[in-house]
Amino acid sequence: MTAMLEFDVEAARQVEAVYLTADVVQQRREVVRLLALAAGEAVLDIGSGPGLLATDLARAVGSTGRVCGIDVSDSMLALARGRAVLAGSAPVEYRHGGVDAVPYPDGSFDAAVSTQVLEYVADIRAALAEALRVLRPGGRMLVLDTDWSSIVWHSTDPERMRRILLTWEQHLADPFLPRTLGRQLRRAGFDVAPPQVLTLLNVGYEAATYSGQLIPIVARFVTGRDGWTAADVDGWVEDLQTLGPDSFFSLNRYVFCATKPQ
Numbered sequence: 327m328t329a330m331l332e333f334d335v336e337a338a339r340q341v342e343a344v345y346l347t348a349d350v351v352q353q354r355r356e357v358v359r360l361l362a363l364a365a366g367e368a369v370l371d372i373g374s375g376p377g378l379l380a381t382d383l384a385r386a387v388g389s390t391g392r393v394c395g396i397d398v399s400d401s402m403l404a405l406a407r408g409r410a411v412l413a414g415s416a417p418v419e420y421r422h423g424g425v426d427a428v429p430y431p432d433g434s435f436d437a438a439v440s441t442q443v444l445e446y447v448a449d450i451r452a453a454l455a456e457a458l459r460v461l462r463p464g465g466r467m468l469v470l471d472t473d474w475s476s477i478v479w480h481s482t483d484p485e486r487m488r489r490i491l492l493t494w495e496q497h498l499a500d501p502f503l504p505r506t507l508g509r510q511l512r513r514a515g516f517d518v519a520p521p522q523v524l525t526l527l528n529v530g531y532e533a534a535t536y537s538g539q540l541i542p543i544v545a546r547f548v549t550g551r552d553g554w555t556a557a558d559v560d561g562w563v564e565d566l567q568t569l570g571p572d573s574f575f576s577l578n579r580y581v582f583c584a585t586k587p588q
């Protein structure tokens with residue numbers, strides 16, 4: 327069993343399902359708005375996952391633009407390459423590539439974006455150096471990550487929930503990245519605007535929400551770790567799925583907009 331969450335075929339499918347919920351559709355809309363893309367711009371999506379954001383970016387820059395996505399997961403790249411791009415959108419190219427070795431020349435992009443990726447990365451310094459390298463002077467960078475200590479998730483067994491979430495934190499290299507990300511972006515050489523917060527809030531249980539789709543992802547990851555048995559985890563899942571109107575979930579994601587100096 328690997329330490330962090332591995333984006334195999336099943337995990338890629340689960341992530342795609344959670345990213346198709348209205349909660350994450352709204353998050354992508356906000357990310358695209360904050361990037362303030364102009365027609366014809368070239369954009370890099372670092373850790374492009376299932377390609378949902380890259381598809382939105384392609385629409386934003388239009389047919390004269392260019393969108394490139396890189397990822398280390400073949401399962402994610404397969405999902406992304408199978409995704410239809412709307413008429414009038416930029417072409418989208420996907421390449422296998424790590425955040426620490428971006429397969430494009432210096433100054434290739436007007437903008438770069440990395441959502442829910444850097445928290446999986448051990449060497450943030452190398453990742454940010456690569457992002458800076460492939461941006462043109464004046465190019466924009468948007469990074470979005472979750473601070474998992476911001477989670478509020480109601481359960482009838484708060485102690486079990488606390489321990490499940492402790493195991494779940496192991497799915498990332500840094501579950502609390504946002505609190506140090508501004509400093510790390512500045513140290514990498516970016517000019518950094520004050521961060522913004524996007525809250526995912528689900529009240530009342532519904533399967534087709536961020537939290538509803540997160541439950542099976544957490545269940546799959548924690549089972550077999552820290553002594554959690556399938557029966558233990560089934561109990562946790564059943565509790566959450568039967569709370570009905572008493573279900574309460576809130577989680578903060580932080581958005582950093584940065585610029586490569588001229």
Ligand SMILES: C[S@@+](CC[C@H](N)C(=O)[O-])C[C@H]1O[C@@H](n2cnc3c(N)ncnc32)[C@H](O)[C@@H]1O
Pocket residue numbers: 333341345372373374375376377378379396397398399402423424425426440441442443446447
């Ligand atoms: C939670 S998904 C987010 C996907 C996408 N950015 C989005 O928001 O829709 C994390 C993605 O980061 C990718 N990833 C993790 N570590 C990476 C690395 N070192 N280099 C490139 N991609 C990486 C994973 O393969 C996965 O596709």
